[in-house]
Amino acid sequence: xxxxxxxxxxxxMTTHNSAHRTPHSAPHTPHxxxxxxxxxxxxIDGPSGSGKSTVGKAIARALGYLYIDSGAVYRAVGLKALExxxxxxxxxxxxxxxxxxxxxxxxxxDHLRVFLDGRDVTDDIRLPHASRASSVVATxxxxxxxxxxxxxxxxxxxxxxxxxxxxxxKVFPDALVKIFLDASINVRARRRCEEERERGxxxxxxxxxxxLEERDRRDTERAATPLVKAADxxxxxxxxxxxxxxxxxxxxxxxxxx
Ligand code: CDP
Numbered sequence: 001x002x003x004x005x006x007x008x009x010x011x012x013m014t015t016h017n018s019a020h021r022t023p024h025s026a027p028h029t030p031h032x033x034x035x036x037x038x039x040x041x042x043x044i045d046g047p048s049g050s051g052k053s054t055v056g057k058a059i060a061r062a063l064g065y066l067y068i069d070s071g072a073v074y075r076a077v078g079l080k081a082l083e084x085x086x087x088x089x090x091x092x093x094x095x096x097x098x099x100x101x102x103x104x105x106x107x108x109x110d111h112l113r114v115f116l117d118g119r120d121v122t123d124d125i126r127l128p129h130a131s132r133a134s135s136v137v138a139t140x141x142x143x144x145x146x147x148x149x150x151x152x153x154x155x156x157x158x159x160x161x162x163x164x165x166x167x168x169x170k171v172f173p174d175a176l177v178k179i180f181l182d183a184s185i186n187v188r189a190r191r192r193c194e195e196e197r198e199r200g201x202x203x204x205x206x207x208x209x210x211x212l213e214e215r216d217r218r219d220t221e222r223a224a225t226p227l228v229k230a231a232d233x234x235x236x237x238x239x240x241x242x243x244x245x246x247x248x249x250x251x252x253x254x255x256x257x258x
Pocket of ligand 1: 075135136166167
């Protein structure tokens with residue numbers, strides 16, 4: 001990693017399959033602020049079940065960019081708080097824990113593994129209690145600062161596709177392309193329900209709908225960088241659109257900007 005004035009002792013690293021080349025990345029030059037990336041960044045924001053990760057992974061695969069699931073980092077912080085019996089209401093303690101946590105994303109977009117302090121937590125962070133905890137810790141401004149810093153550190157070497165809630169507004173305000181995906185709550189709940197069933201969780205669409213609405217509410221109502229479409233983001237409603245078409249549309253947008 002290049003020297004980084006923003007960095008502290010926390011260890012963050014992203015290693016991805018070296019077969020993934022970066023066709024559009026500019027040569028990296030030392031810089032003082034990671035706010036303006038010296039490489040193309042594609043920001044994909046939106047609520048749960050809007051198609052962010054499916055679209056984000058496909059775009060990263062097509063372009064040979066890094067794929068970074070920013071939600072996985074909030075999930076890892078939430079999981080760490082639960083596992084250390086840290087009260088989610090204790091913002092100082094959760095923020096300290098977020099800063100000191102070593103969170104790594106490893107593997108290509110289709111086989112991304114998440115490591116928390118050296119332990120593979122890829123499956124654990126998807127459990128319902130971790131999902132809920134992630135959206136609670138994500139309301140704490142100091143946690144968000146720590147996570148944004150980790151995300152920027154993970155992505156300063158080459159082109160990146162990052163999905164989340166504040167990528168276009170906060171993490172990469174100068175992203176080459178910003179996409180905001182949304183869909184009706186019914187469609188989102190159905191999509192998420194299918195994913196959960198594939199993971200072996202016995203759930204109903206109604207149950208998932210309630211969980212998503214609770215997280216949506218927390219994500220949109222929090223004071224610190226709430227879920228909101230960036231002014232210059234392209235809005236795509238994926239309710240009635242197959243995600244393959246959304247992927248093609250996003251790729252076309254990227255090509256016109258590159
Ligand atoms: O997969 P899903 O869209 O349901 O959630 P996620 O992207 O894994 O994110 C989990 C939680 O982390 C969200 O409910 C948000 O509260 C939080 N998050 C955030 O605040 N900002 C981000 N950039 C990404 C996630």
